[in-house]
Amino acid sequence: MTGDQPAAHPAWLPDKAFRTVGSRHVLVCADGPLAQTVAQEVAHAAEQHGGSLHHRPAGQAAPHPDGDNAEDGSGTEAHGGTSNGSGAAGEPRFDLVLALTGADDLPEAAAMVLAELDWRSGRGMLGAEGFALGRRDGVTVVLADEPAGLLHGLFQVVRLGETAFGATQPIEVHHPVTARRMLNHWDNIDAHPVMGQVERGYSGGSIFWRDGGLTPDLGRVRAYARLLASIGVNAVTVNNVNVHATEARLLTDRLGDVAALAEVLRPYGIRTHLSVNFNSPVALGGLPTADPLDDGVRAWWADTTRQVYAAIPDFGGYVVKADSEGQPGPFGYGRTHADGANTLAAALEPFGGVVHWRAFVYNHTQDWRDRSTDRARAAYDHFAPLDGQFAGNVILQVKYGPIDFQTREPVSPVIAAMPGTRLAVELQVTQEYTGQQRHVCYLGPLWHEVLAFEPWGDGRTVAAVAAGRGADNGPTGFEGGLVAVSNVGDDPFWTGHPLAQANLYAFGRLAWNPHLDPAAVLDEWIDLTFAPAATADPGLLRQTLHEVMDGSWQTxxxxxxxxxxxxxxxxxxxxxxxxxxxxxxxxxxxxxxxxxxxxxDRSRATGTGFTGQYPQPWAQVYESADSCPDELLLFFHxxxxxxxxxxxxxxxxxxxxxxxxxxxxxxxxxxxxxxxxxxxxxxxxxxxxxxxxxxxxxxxxxxxxxxxxxxxxxxxxxxxxxxxx
Amino acid sequence: MTGDQPAAHPAWLPDKAFRTVGSRHVLVCADGPLAQTVAQEVAHAAEQHGGSLHHRPAGQAAPHPDGDNAEDGSGTEAHGGTSNGSGAAGEPRFDLVLALTGADDLPEAAAMVLAELDWRSGRGMLGAEGFALGRRDGVTVVLADEPAGLLHGLFQVVRLGETAFGATQPIEVHHPVTARRMLNHWDNIDAHPVMGQVERGYSGGSIFWRDGGLTPDLGRVRAYARLLASIGVNAVTVNNVNVHATEARLLTDRLGDVAALAEVLRPYGIRTHLSVNFNSPVALGGLPTADPLDDGVRAWWADTTRQVYAAIPDFGGYVVKADSEGQPGPFGYGRTHADGANTLAAALEPFGGVVHWRAFVYNHTQDWRDRSTDRARAAYDHFAPLDGQFAGNVILQVKYGPIDFQTREPVSPVIAAMPGTRLAVELQVTQEYTGQQRHVCYLGPLWHEVLAFEPWGDGRTVAAVAAGRGADNGPTGFEGGLVAVSNVGDDPFWTGHPLAQANLYAFGRLAWNPHLDPAAVLDEWIDLTFAPAATADPGLLRQTLHEVMDGSWQTxxxxxxxxxxxxxxxxxxxxxxxxxxxxxxxxxxxxxxxxxxxxxDRSRATGTGFTGQYPQPWAQVYESADSCPDELLLFFHxxxxxxxxxxxxxxxxxxxxxxxxxxxxxxxxxxxxxxxxxxxxxxxxxxxxxxxxxxxxxxxxxxxxxxxxxxxxxxxxxxxxxxxx
Missing domain, CATH: 3.90.1330.10 (Alpha-glucuronidase, C-terminal domain)
Structure with missing residues (x-):
């Protein structure tokens, strides 16, 4: 899958992980680029393992028994081994069917699954990315309303391995918990003199940029997109949130490079986003101001954004780090962050794009002598008063803790403080503060703990807030998302430390479903990556990896x-x-x-008062050194x-x-x-x-x-x- | 004096500092490039201030009364203002005569001074750089055996100002305390990714190197040479002691650049030295080893050095940082530092060159847990046992303190430990640990204290050791020198902080004469740099500069x-x-x-035993917390x-x-x-x-x-x- 570079490690998608799918006879009934990707995956697996692919558009009739008519029209067929895919006379016998719910002439097993689904809740419930998975009549069936769902379903089958082809299974419906599951890349085009090419990157250079321009190795980007698709990540920013001079121009004269990347990411169901510099109207547009309430500035953003969509029709939107660690922002013009975000949002709104506006705003020129200033308070103090003022396509992106991706922090109180704002929770896959991919530190348990935290102690979790779910699990209308800073680079193992691949894997899986047990996610990753069943001592490998990794965050x-x-x-x-x-x-x-x-001392009684930013019960639990959990004691007292x-x-x-x-x-x-x-x-x-x-x-x-x-x-x-x- | 760059600040040699010389009628009787430099200085001053220059070779008859015959032959004449230089009829009347002692037909006043000198100790006593200064019969006279002495004498007259032209003065003979007064430049040709172009430089880029090659601004180098000549510095290394790949090649294919710099420095009496990498036979010569006892290695150094001297006949020699902070050295081949130094010395010996071999060798990968290892001990432990083993043209270059140019350190015990070795004491003009030329820190008092320190408490000073003087002040045969790391760069003020110019000035003056009072040196510098007499309130300026600078090191x-x-x-x-x-x-x-x-705790009784590296009385003084001087208490206890x-x-x-x-x-x-x-x-x-x-x-x-x-x-x-x- 790679281009002109030495082949990268396959991570959790080695050919052998596709053995169970690749040795089967598979029917894909769907159209479009993502369906094409599904078909290619199956075809490649069939080549390796002797199965076969039959692919026909959703609207096409069933293939002829001998499969020859699959060569007609837009249908394709691939055979891997010697066996043919036909079963009983008059109809091909498939082991696995991946079909759109709207496809004509579904095979019997698929029709059975669809009927059950219809009976349960009606066609169309699967949504843009969900899928149903069941096994009927000896055939494993994946149904989806949209091709993206089939892609996710295919990888679920891959994960399940033989289990997917065992006894009849009840129908499971899989939905992502939140529609937005994004990776931010802190990649620079030009290596920064201090921060290097990938800021806080521990895996070599950028996979997107090389020698001051777009990488010539788009094969590597494609391999990355495939990895992301397999874990359900559906959005990527391709440049650092600290947007330096060269990278700012990705928005304008270097937009072609972004379009080229979007071209590669699109067939894997991944939308491309861009980090932009708030000062762009001045730096790029030659305007005298970047004041977000200035008409010229608003027109500049509108016009510039229109051109972005002309080049990239499914462009995702902007990510903005403003008034943070030296980056420009609305404060420079006496405006609020709502003013700033809403101006960019207005430009994106006609095209369905969103602004991810980072809440990581604090005073980084604090006086250490001043014990009254508390950085932990900053995001809440800046943003909570703005709740309700952000446009509908602004997503406030909040780091999970109040400081900065430490090994242990309380959950940010901002997450509970803005019910009228779409919130995305930001995690850090790149191990800036957790061993920099020189230390084994499996972060699944940390993220699971964060996502399962109940800010009000009433069952509503952080993940629910990000998903826009209220007390009754009903939609609040404020769905945000889950975002993480990526840990990959052009390192042969992608992540420097090979075991750090598991963190990328776990982020995608937990973003899709935060209820997954991190140890079970690790098992998935082990099975795919190492296929332990194929080793001399599968138990030893699995057990060792668990021993090394399960508790590595606490270690x-x-x-x-x-x-x-x-x-x-x-x-x-x-x-x-x-x-x-x-x-x-x-x-x-x-x-x-x-x-x-x-x-x-962050208590209200004697300290900075930070504990007061939490709702009950945490405002009280954290307030007292007696009730504060041990692991956070020195954070609060x-x-x-x-x-x-x-x-x-x-x-x-x-x-x-x-x-x-x-x-x-x-x-x-x-x-x-x-x-x-x-x-x-x-x-x-x-x-x-x-x-x-x-x-x-x-x-x-x-x-x-x-x-x-x-x-x-x-x-x-x-x-x-x-x-x- | 500068070339294509904006004019640099004149430092302590502004035109107005030459008023007293430039307004006089001056005769220069001497030949050669340095004499030409003397004549140029006088001529330039005369142009500014209305005096005149009469220059004739040492062997030429006196000029005709009307001065016209100075135009004949090699003699030159310059008039500045309206007055002419002739005095009584039949002989020009000069105010200042600068003449070699061997010159024919000296003016009467000069002959009187020479006769007194002869009477005192015989012609030839002034040596290579010394000069005699006196005033007889209304004429100020500088005599020297060699042109370099005249150059030093001229600048002494400039320093004295009107005092040099006042009442009849007794004859003073000026000699430098040591023949070697060197500045090391830690300049890189290619900017180092961490250390920049000038390692520990706080004054912009290098004055020698720009854009990966020789500077096009040799005028700036010339202006620097002139400043150094005026304070008696007579040797310079043009590249960093940490010799990186590009700079290593100055020894071979980039030798032409060194020769070009030597060409500029030579007329100011400054010899060019080069920092070389011990690994050069491998890196540049392609040999399989740099073992100093290997015949091929010795031949490579001999041959390479021969080519250096073919290009630069007065080349000074090599400076070597070996087995130090990652630089290669003889330890890598199981050889001693005497083996290493002597191999390079043998190559230089036929041409009169020397090796400055740095004693800054210590374990820079020490374990902080190990309290028995003491970096302060390292130089002594490495080098004292080698006393007597170094070739006659090796100079061991020892930092003044046992650690590394700290604001306060005891004097290095190595200085007292190697009577059979030529020792140069290394000071740091660049303010690495003393405020980096952002803080005023006049270092004259620190250096004066170091140079006046008596390692044996018997009157013999550190300066005397460097000068190769024994207990009776007689020559030991082991003259070393004084060396300092330069603080200049291409900054318009040369040194970043304009007041840091005084440190460069003081180094030169104290290296020439360590007995000078640092406050008096500062007065010289103030008079030359600011010519306070010309300001509205000369007392205020002088007083303020003393208040700001005199105690700034202690501050x-x-x-x-x-x-x-x-x-x-x-x-x-x-x-x-x-x-x-x-x-x-x-x-x-x-x-x-x-x-x-x-x-x-560096005591012998309970600590690392470092105090035992000192001779008495210091071994005892430092041993006890009661007798240890307050300012060094925590160094020793x-x-x-x-x-x-x-x-x-x-x-x-x-x-x-x-x-x-x-x-x-x-x-x-x-x-x-x-x-x-x-x-x-x-x-x-x-x-x-x-x-x-x-x-x-x-x-x-x-x-x-x-x-x-x-x-x-x-x-x-x-x-x-x-x-x-």
Whole structure:
């Protein structure tokens, strides 16, 4: 699937993962580019594994028994092996049918499934991307209202493997929880002097851009689109939210490059979005102002957007980082963020596009001496008052925590504060603060916890808010989405650390269905990626990967910043420990450790009042150090080192214990992985070993720096007398 | 004097500084390029100020009374103003005679001076660069054995101003204390991705290199050479001691660029040296090894060096940073540094060249947990055992302190440990750790203190060791030199901060004569640079500059790392405070602060034993916290915060007091400077104000971070109740 570059690792879509589909006789009844993609997938699998593809438009009659008439008209047929696809005389015998609900002349099994569906809730309920999956009469059937649903259904069949072809299955209907499941790429066209080509990228260069322009390797982009389609991601931004000079021009004279990427992404059901610079009317348009209420500015956005849609009719919309970390924004013109977002939204509205407007707005030139300013408060303080003022096609994109993608943060109170605004929750697949793809850190459990968090404690989850679901699970009219920062680059393994592929996989799967168990998602990923059944000791491989990955987020947390206090990383790179690295900086990220205690008092009673941004019950739970969950204690409270946690340990002993245990756990991960020798490909094995070596070194460094720092500061010895420096 | 670029600031050689010489009638009796430089200086001054130049070769008869015959032969004559240069009938009347001692037919006054000199010690005593200066019979006379001496003498007359033309003066003989007074440029041809074009440069780009090659602005190089000649610097390396790939080739296929620079530097008495990469035989020569004892390697160096001298007959030699911070060296081949240095020395020896071999060798991948390894020990441990093993044309170049150019360090014990080795002492004019030319930090007092330090407490100074002088001040046969890292760049003011020009000036003057009082050197610099006599309020300007600059080193020390402990700077940039920035790094630069105390125990009794590298009396003085000087206490000892200094204050109160006072002093410097409005050029004034603003901000940041850090750690409040955060 790749172009002029050495073949990239197939990630979770190796040919062998398609064995169960590829060895079957498959009928695809659907038209259009996405249906073509489905057919191509089946055809390629059939070539590898001896099955066959029969593809006919939804409106075409059934193929002739001998299959020859599939060659007529627009129908196509592919045979893999020696067997033919015909079953009983007079009708071909298919093992798998993927058909649009509107297709004519459905095979019997498919018609049975459709009848059941109709009986349940009526045709058309599957929507733009949903599908129904069932098995009747020895035939596995995928039905969808639209071709995108068939594509998702095909990959579901691939995931299920032989299970999809076993006993008769009840009909399952699959819908994505939210219509918008997006990846943001922080890719620059020109390598940034400090941030490089991919900002916070740990996987080589960009897959979209190379040598100052569009990549010549569109095959790699196509392979990426296929991976995304298989996990249900349906939107991508192709450039960094920090939009530098060259990248700003993607909106105008470099628009052709965006169109070329959209061309590749489209057949996989992925819409292309663009990060734009709020200052574009000045920088690109030559206007004297970018004031969003200026008529000329509004006209410029309208005109420019019209040209974008002329080139890319299914263009998704804009992503905007405004008034944030040096990026321009409406504050520069005395306007609100609603003013800013709505101007861009008005330009996109006639074409069905949306603005993703980031809520990551805070003072990044804070004075560390000023304890009254609290960065955690910033997004709420800026945006909650604007609830209800945003246009219908504005989606406010909110980072899941109030600070910045730390290993452990409370859920952002903004998510509960804006019922009249469409909210997208932003996660970070790229491991900026979670080991930078040198450390194993499977993030599925973190995201699952975030998405399942109940801001009101009443069953409504974060995922429900993003999906625009209210207390009764009914639509609120404010559907947002789930967004994540991608972790891929032109690295042969896509993600630097091969096991970090699982994070990309898990994001897509959890964005589709947040109720999935992260360990089960990991199992899917293992089965697809390694096809353990094909290895000498499938149990060992699966068990080892679970042991290495399941708890790796908590392991990472255990040897880094303790109890939710965050940061303590090297400034700039954000890799490795530096306890005081951010303590005296303008970034608003402090721990306030002194000889007596540590933590940030964010209570209403004595601190910054941040706990007051939460609804009940959390406003009360977080307010008191007694009720605050241990893992967030230092995020919300400044306590003595001798404070006793719910665990029964003192804070300082907890720090010592978790850091010794964390480093030990990494050592065990490394030795567990070593036991896989010969069960995984040598290049992948070598890469993982190299990373585990570094993780082990780095975990020890964290352990020793953190423990030494707190021992020097507190003077309290480890209860177990272990070596602290 | 500059070429195609905007004129650089004249630094301490503005035309007006030449008024007293330029308004006189001057005779120059000498031949050769340096004599030509002397004549050009006089001629230019005469043009500006109305005097005249009469120049004749040393072997030519006196000019005819009307001066016309100066036009004959090789003699030249220049008139500036309306007066002519003739005095009594039959002989021109000169105010200033600069003549070689071997010149024929000296004017009467010069002959009188020469006779006195002969009487004192015989002709030829002035040496290669010395000169005699006296005034007899109303004529000021400079005599020298060699033209370089005349050049130095001319600039001495310029410095003296009218004093040189006052009453009859006793004859003074001026010699440089050491024959080698060198500046190292850490300039790269290609900008380094991290370090930029000038490593640790704070003054813009390189004056030697631009756009990947030789600068087209050789006029700027010429202006620099003139500045250096005026302060007695006679050697320059034109590239960084960290020799990257492009710069390595200056030794071979880019040698022409070096020759072009040598061509410009030569008429100012400056020899060109080159930093070379120890690995050159491999990287440039294609040899399989750079083993210094390999015959092929030795032949490669010999042959390469022969070609260097073919292009640059007066080439000075090589500077080598080997086995240091990642640079290759003899350790890679199991050889000693004597083996390495001697191989290069053998190649240079036939041509009179020298190797400056840097002693800055230490483990830069140290484990911070290991308190037994002490970076301060490294240079001594590596080099002292090699004393006596270096070839006669190897000069071991030793940083003045055992760590790395900190604001306060003890003098390196290596300087007292190698009596059988030529030692050059390396200073740092570029303000890497002393404010980076954003802070006023006049370094004359620091260098004066270092050069006057008596390693054996017996009158022999560091300067004497560098000069190869023994206990009786007699020659030891091991003359080294004084070297400094330059602070200039292509900045219009040469040095970023205009007042940092004084550091370059002071280095040259102190290298020539370490006995000079730094405040007197500053007076020279003020008189030349600002010609205060010409300003409306000369007293105010001089007084203000002294107030701002005299104590600025101690001021800088007072608000940065306390009591000799060093570092506490931001890693990488080395600018601004970060108390723990280097505490857990591999660099060997730690302070070991805990809740009880701070400092590095380098005693023999309980510490790393570093004090034992010193001879008496210092081995004993430094060994005890009681006798150790306050300003070095934390360099040598780990003490409680409550330890009482000789000053009567506790360590922690000293920290608070000096930091509050230091920031206050900077505020006063700023307001003092503001009082000069109108007395200095507007562009210079603006630049200094901008830098003082930053210094003030940064000093407050240092104050607050340091005080907060120690308050949080010690819990001891400020005795005066000032605000600590």
């Amino acid at each position: 990472y947390e255990s040897y880094t910043a303790p109890l939710g206090v965050g940061f303590m990383v090297r400034p700039g790179s954000h890799y490795g420990p530096d306890v005081d690295g951010y303590e005296y900086t303008p970034w608003g990220t402090y721990h306030f450790a002194d000889r007596d205690g540590i933590g940030v 400044h306590v003595p080192y001798t404070h006793v946690l719910h665990s029964g340990k003192t804070v300082v002993q907890h720090i010592y214990d978790t850091h010794f245990e964390g480093a030990d756990r990494v050592a065990r991960m490394r030795s567990r992985w070593a036991g896989l020798a010969g069960l995984v490909a040598p290049d992948l094995d070598a890469r993982v070993r190299e990373r585990l070596d570094e993780q082990s070194r780095c975990a020890q460094e964290w352990r020793d720096q953190i423990n030494t720092y707190f021992y020097r500061k507190s003077g309290i010895p480890d209860a177990h007398g272990r070596r602290i420096h | 800088y020390e007072s608000y940065t790392a306390p009591l000799g402990v060093g570092f506490m700077v931001r890693p990488g940039s080395h600018y601004g405070p970060d108390v723990d920035g280097y505490e857990y790094t591999p660099w060997g630069t730690y302070h070991f602060a805990d809740r009880d105390g701070i400092g590095v 780990h003490v409680p915060y409550t330890h009482v200094l000789h000053s009567g204050k506790t360590v922690v109160q000293h920290i608070y007091d000096t930091h509050f006072e230091g920031a206050d002093r900077v505020a006063r410097m700023r307001s003092r400077w503001a009082g000069l409005a109108g007395l200095v050029a507007p562009d210079l004034d603006a630049r200094v104000r901008e830098r003082l603003d930053e210094q003030s901000r940064c000093a407050q940041e240092w104050r607050d971070q340091i005080n907060t850090y120690f308050y949080r750690k010690s819990g001891i409040p400020d005795a005066h109740g000032r605000r600590i955060h």
